[in-house]
Amino acid sequence: MKVGILALQGAVQPHEEKLKKLGITPIQVRYPEQLSDLAGIILPGGESTTMIHLLKLNKLWFPLKEFVQTKPTWGICAGSILLAKTVTHPFQESLEALDITIERNAYGRQNESFIDNLSETSDWKKFFKTDKAIEGVFIRAPRIKQLASNVKIIFKHKEEAVMVQKDKCLASTFHPELTDSTCIHEYFLSLCN
Amino acid sequence: MANQIVGIEMKLKTGLAEMLKGGVIMDVVNREQAVIAEKAGAVAVMALERVPSDIRKEGGVARMSPPEIVEEIMGAVSIPVMAKCRIGHFAEAMVLESLGVDYIDESEVLTPADEQYHIDKMDFKTPFVCGAKNLGEALRRIGEGAAMIRTKGEAGSGNVVEAVRHLRALRSQIRRLTTLGSEELMNEAKELGAPFSLVQWVAREGKLPVPNFAAGGIATPADAVLTMYLGAESVFVGSGIFKSQNPEKLAHAIVQATTNYQNPKIVAECSKGLGSPMRGLDVNLLKAEERLSERGW
Numbered sequence: 001m002k003v004g005i006l007a008l009q010g011a012v013q014p015h016e017e018k019l020k021k022l023g024i025t026p027i028q029v030r031y032p033e034q035l036s037d038l039a040g041i042i043l044p045g046g047e048s049t050t051m052i053h054l055l056k057l058n059k060l061w062f063p064l065k066e067f068v069q070t071k072p073t074w075g076i077c078a079g080s081i082l083l084a085k086t087v088t089h090p091f092q093e094s095l096e097a098l099d100i101t102i103e104r105n106a107y108g109r110q111n112e113s114f115i116d117n118l119s120e121t122s123d124w125k126k127f128f129k130t131d132k133a134i135e136g137v138f139i140r141a142p143r144i145k146q147l148a149s150n151v152k153i154i155f156k157h158k159e160e161a162v163m164v165q166k167d168k169c170l171a172s173t174f175h176p177e178l179t180d181s182t183c184i185h186e187y188f189l190s191l192c193n
Numbered sequence: 194m195a196n197q198i199v200g201i202e203m204k205l206k207t208g209l210a211e212m213l214k215g216g217v218i219m220d221v222v223n224r225e226q227a228v229i230a231e232k233a234g235a236v237a238v239m240a241l242e243r244v245p246s247d248i249r250k251e252g253g254v255a256r257m258s259p260p261e262i263v264e265e266i267m268g269a270v271s272i273p274v275m276a277k278c279r280i281g282h283f284a285e286a287m288v289l290e291s292l293g294v295d296y297i298d299e300s301e302v303l304t305p306a307d308e309q310y311h312i313d314k315m316d317f318k319t320p321f322v323c324g325a326k327n328l329g330e331a332l333r334r335i336g337e338g339a340a341m342i343r344t345k346g347e348a349g350s351g352n353v354v355e356a357v358r359h360l361r362a363l364r365s366q367i368r369r370l371t372t373l374g375s376e377e378l379m380n381e382a383k384e385l386g387a388p389f390s391l392v393q394w395v396a397r398e399g400k401l402p403v404p405n406f407a408a409g410g411i412a413t414p415a416d417a418v419l420t421m422y423l424g425a426e427s428v429f430v431g432s433g434i435f436k437s438q439n440p441e442k443l444a445h446a447i448v449q450a451t452t453n454y455q456n457p458k459i460v461a462e463c464s465k466g467l468g469s470p471m472r473g474l475d476v477n478l479l480k481a482e483e484r485l486s487e488r489g490w
Contacts, residue, residue: 007215008215008452009214009215009216009236009452010211010212010214010215010216011211011212011214012214012215013211013214014211030452030453030456045211045212046212046213046214046215046216046236047212047213047216047236047237047272047273049231049234049271049272050216050234050235050236050272050448053232053233053234053448054234054448054449054452057234057449058452058453077212078212089271090271104271105271108293109267109273109293109294109295110205110209110273110293110294110295110296110319110320111290111293111318111319113205113208113209114205115201115204115205137204137205137208139205139208139209139212140209140212140273140295175208178204178208178211
C-alpha cells in the first residue's frame with residue numbers, strides 16, 4: 001500500500017517515523033504526478049499560508065483538491081485548516097473537503113500552546129480498546145468552530161471537537177505524531193486499506 | 194526528540210520548530226517587510242531593529258527591537274514571529290516573552306550583554322533558538338534549554354561560506370560520535386565541553402536532539418539549496434532579501450528553492466531574473482572583532 005505525506009513544508013519526518021513503525025514507507029509528495037497511485041495522504045502540520053502558496057507553485061492545488069474529496073486523507077493542524085470548508089482569522093482559501101469552520105491560531109500564540117488529555121467518543125472506542133488516555137499536543141492550534149451534521153467527532157478536548165471525520169477524511173487540530181502512541185496513525189491506515 | 198530529556202515544555206518548544214521545517218524564516222524590520230515575507234511564503238519572520246548588514250555598516254550597540262515594532266509586526270502577519278535578544282540579556286528576553294513572540298533568538302548578531310554566560314532558557318515558556326559553530330556549542334545551548342539550533346554563519350556578509358563550515362562541522366562531529374564506544378563518550382563530552390547526557394543521546398541517535406536550521410550569509414536560492422543538502426532543516430535569511438534589488442521576487446524564489454531543493458530545474462527557473470543579490474563580503478578580510486560568529490561561549 002502506497003501512502004503519501006505532503007512534503008512541501010512542515011512536520012513531515014515525525015509522520016514518516018510513525019508510518020515506518022507500522023510497516024509502511026511513505027512517499028514524500030511534492031508534485032502532482034505522485035498522487036495517482038496513492039491509497040491515501042497525510043497533510044502534516046506546518047504553516048498553512050506557506051503550504052497554500054507552495055501547493056499553487058508546484059501545481060498541486062487542483063489535483064490535491066480533487067484527491068481529498070474521495071480518497072483517504074488526514075490533515076493535522078495546518079493540514080486540518082487546508083481541509084476545512086471555511087477558514088477564519090484571517091479568511092483564506094482551502095481545499096474544502098470537510099464541512100467545518102475552523103479558526104486559525106485560536107488558542108493564542110506559542111506561549112498558549114499546551115498538552116492535555118483528550119476524551120474519545122464511542123466511534124473511537126469501537127476501533128481502539130484501551131484505557132490509556134490519548135494525549136493532545138496543541139501548538140498554535142486552530143479551533144473547529146462549527147461542523148455540519150455529516151461530520152462526526154472522534155476526539156474532544158473540554159467538550160470541543162478536536163478530531164473529526166467525514167467518510168474517509170480526517171482532521172485533527174492536535175499533533176499525534178509528536179506523542180509516543182501510534183494508534184491514530186493505525187486508525188488512518190485502516191481507512192486507507 | 195529531546196522530550197525524553199527535559200519533558201513536556203520541551204515537547205511544545207521543539208514541536209513548533211518541527212512545524213517550521215522545510216521553510217524559510219526572514220528577517221524583517223517593519224510591518225511592510227513582514228507582509229512581503231508572509232506573501233512570499235515565509236514560515237515565520239524575525240523581527241529586528243536593523244538587519245545584520247546595516248548593523249555591520251553603522252556599528253554601535255545593536256539591541257533588541259523596540260517593543261512597538263515587534264507588536265506592529267505581530268499584528269501584521271498570521272505566521273509565527275520571532276525576535277532577537279542579546280546574548281545573556283535575560284531582561285530583554287523577559288520583555289519579548291511578555292510581548293508574546295513565538296520564538297526568541299539569543300543572537301550573536303546583536304552586541305553581547307554578557308561575555309561569560311548565556312541565558313538560562315529553561316526558565317522561559319517561550320522557546321529559544323541559538324547559533325552554533327560546532328557540536329560542542331550546539332549541545333551547550335541545548336543544555337541551557339535552546340529548542341532549536343541554527344548555524345551562526347557570518348550574518349550580514351552575504352557569503353555562505355561560514356554557514357557551510359558550521360553545517361559541515363556539526364555533521365562530521367555527529368557522525369564521529371556515532372562511531373565511538375560508550376567508554377569513550379565521557380572524554381568526548383570533556384573535549385566538546387558539552388553535557389554528557391546530550392553527548393550520549395547524539396551518539397545513540399546520530400542527530401541533534403532539536404531541529405537544526407541554517408543561518409548567516411544566505412543570499413541566493415542556490416545558497417539555500419546548498420545548506421539543505423548539508424543537513425539544514427530550514428533556512429534563515431537575514432540581510433539577503435531586503436538588501437537585494439528585488440526583495441519580493443527573491444523572497445519568493447528562496448521559498449520555492451528550499452522546498453524543491455532536490456529539483457535543480459525548479460531552482461534554475463526560480464533563480465532567473467532576480468537582479469543583483471546583496472553585494473557580499475570576503476569573510477577572510479574581516480578582522481577578528483568584526484566576525485559576529487566569534488561571539489558566544
